[in-house]
Amino acid sequence: MKLSQLLFSFLMGFFCYSLIEIVMRGYTHWTMSLTGGLVLMIIYIINSRSSITLIRSCIAGTLSITAIELTVGIFDNVIMRWNVWDYSDMPFNFLGQICIPFSCLWFVLCIPASLLCRRIGRTLNRQPVNKKAVPIRSEQPL
Template sequence: MTAQHLYYLFQCFFIYAFLGWCTEVAFAAFKERRFVNRGFLNGPICPVYGFGVVAVIHFLTPLRSNLLLLYLGSAILVTAIEWLTGFILEKVFHNKWWDYSNMPLNLNGYVCLLFSLIWGVFCVFIVDVFHPLIDTLLSHIPFLVGIILVCILVIAGLADLYVTASGILKLNKRLEKMQAIADELHQISDKLGESIYKRTITAMEKQEEFKDTVSEKQEEFKSAISEKQEAISDTLADVSDEVKERIALLRRSYLENVKATSHMQKRIMKAFPKMQSRNYKESFEDLRNKLKEMSLKK
């Protein structure tokens, strides 16, 4: 591959990554009646579109005269890229970004037959009809100007990737803290429940002991039950004194973590509505719900 051809592929990558971003935004606007930046990055590009179309242009343009082979090759190649992208993102960030598990003939939820077939149609259109227009456009850009633009876009894209990746890793750290807080609250709740349960069972056993006694034992029975009720009340009072402050502190800390979610992290969660955290699923869903509630209150 020559330097000239590599430069050409970079140009194509950014053009189709931008057009892919426009497609995603338009689809989201039609579906949700509002603007949503549906890209993985903060900037107006969707790299998976850029990589997919560039791969088709580079490897499959020789098949342009055979539309059937071009269609099949495009569907297979782009599907492989989409699957690999989803797999890598999940392994690196421990999040599943999109999920086609509810679609028939899907593979690991990353890809499905329907969208593979649609990809094939779009790629045939791009190679046979649309890309020749892009070639004409690129031929009018002076070489030096094009090199400068590509360099600027590469630097900006890498910086955006760093900021995005850093933000996602920080989000995972926040989810880890929230999960630890939630686990401790559950432990406190379990201990409270166990203490009350034991006291209640003891009272019920005492009731069984006395239920067949003669009437002269009724006062003793009432006294025993009263003692157990008082013991339960004392337990709740004791727990309240000992644990109340800790529970309040944990809840404040949990809410602070929710409020500390950055604009970029919120954008990612909106951009990928089916995104799932593999390690902190409950905390992630709770964070998403609480952010929605906070947004509605504004």
């Protein structure tokens, strides 16, 4: 896996997640943009295995997103007190940072994210067409 592939998937996640948050909530926080980039990069890594099924990819993605969300939430909301989000009113929440309903949403969002990552992988791994080389005149036998 090339660094350029990881960087591209990070930037796609950075911008796509920021756009989703702005459309849904009207704003985003810079840490959410970074988190979105990290998440899509991890989903890209998960989907780089050719043997992984879509359902397994979504399960791994959901667990990864939930773990990252908890980590970022503890830093942003508990330690720094930036109050980026609060799931305290949601059922089955943990410290107001993660909850089962949003983990279910992450599972659903992993479907298009996984398909996007597979598309990115196919596009970036595409080898140039090897056309038959025409010898330079000086290389032709006399």
